[in-house]
Amino acid sequence: MPEQDAVILWLTRADPAIRWQVMRDLLDLPEADWAAERAKVETEGWGARLLACQDADGQWAGGAFFPADFTPDEWHRSGQPWTATAFALDQLREFGLDPTTELARRTVALIGAHSRWDEGGQPYWQGEVEECINGRTVANGAYFGADVATLVERLVDDRQPDGGWNCERAAGSACSSFASTLNVLEGLLEYERATGGTDRSRDARRTGEDYLLSRHLFRRLTTGEPADPQFLDLLHPNRWRYDILRALDYFRAAGQSTGALPDPRLAEAVAHLRSRRQADGTWPLDWDLRGRVWFKVNDGPGKPSPWVTLRALRVLRWWGRG
Incomplete structure (x- = not known):
């Protein structure tokens, strides 16, 4: 069995949350097939x-x-x-x-x-003050059908002069961060998918993307050095944390949503992702976040990760088609 087929087979033996996305994103199966598998997420x-x-x-x-x-x-x-x-x-x-x-x-x-939010007691779908939290609240609200239009407008207004976002803005930060920017971008994209977005939200998504692209997803604009070596390590679940695979998967989703071709400034991050592939065709989980969880969805750092492998394969597939 070719290596790629063996990896696909391994992924299809994973949880329904993995399987339906493999069927849609890697096997190009009809929606009726992957939708039936997706329905199992609620019950299995x-x-x-x-x-x-x-x-x-x-x-x-x-x-x-x-x-x-x-x-x-x-x-x-x-x-x-x-x-x-x-x-x-x-x-x-x-x-x-x-x-x-x-x-x-x-x-x-x-x-x-x-x-109600811990920070100020605000109703959940109204968000709170941190852009990281509000970006993910928009993503979840837009995906699940909550009205987050007012929160989207707040995020647009909260942009930094360099085009991105920083959850320390309220504390006086005047420049953006990789993590905050990606959290907001994911929210704006989900809102755009659900509603079409607005002129302002689409423009904000463009400037946020430019913030990350001008830094090749991981480099400081001033020195060209990696802004954080851990950005190059593969993490899952990311929660609010940033890495290049999460960013690449965002640009894949955005490109598929709008029809935009992959930006050449992603090439360095893609090359690094390719270099991390293991001999058996999978990608490992490099590290995991500390803290209380309901249950684990990976076998631990150093082990092949179905989630990381799924995301990596669909990013490379999108990049190759572009």
Whole structure:
């Protein structure tokens, strides 16, 4: 069996959240086929397991960003917890839970009615002050059908002079960050897919993309050195963190949505991604975030990761077609 076929077979034996995306993005199967597999996310595997952890009021772990029982000591002792509502929604969107189901619609309504942000008590779908959080809230809201138009306008207004975003803006930061910018870009793209976007939101997405592209996804504009060596390591789940594979997968999704060809400034990041492929055709998980989770979806650092491999293969496929 050719190496590529063996990797595809390995991926199709993974969770339904992986399988349906392999069928759509790597095998080009008809929508009727992958949609039937996607429907299993609600009832089988990781999706069903995460949904089973949901509170009666629609939240997870009793809180929007932090679990209800969180204390600052936990962060210092074992890392940021990832079990609250914001991160559960991130994963359900990544798993591909069908947003049109009764369960998904009920979740959106319950969160809107009961969840409040830890920072200032704002209703969940109105967002809070940090651009990283608000970008992902827009992505989840747009995907699951919540009204996030007002939050999109706030994000557009929160752009830095260099075209991107920084979650430390409210604390006085005047320049953008890679992570904040990508979090917002993903949200604006999801909003554009759901509603068509606005002239202002599409322009903001363009300037945010230029911020990352002018830095070849990982280099400082001033020195050309890597802004953070960990940007070149492969992480999953990313939560709010940045790496080049997450950025490349965003540009793939954006290109497929708009028909834009791959930008040549992605070439260096693509070459690095190719170099990280293992002899068996898979990609490893380089590191994992500390902190409380409901369950793991990878076997651990150093092991082949179905999630990293899926994302890498579909990025390279898109790049090759471009």
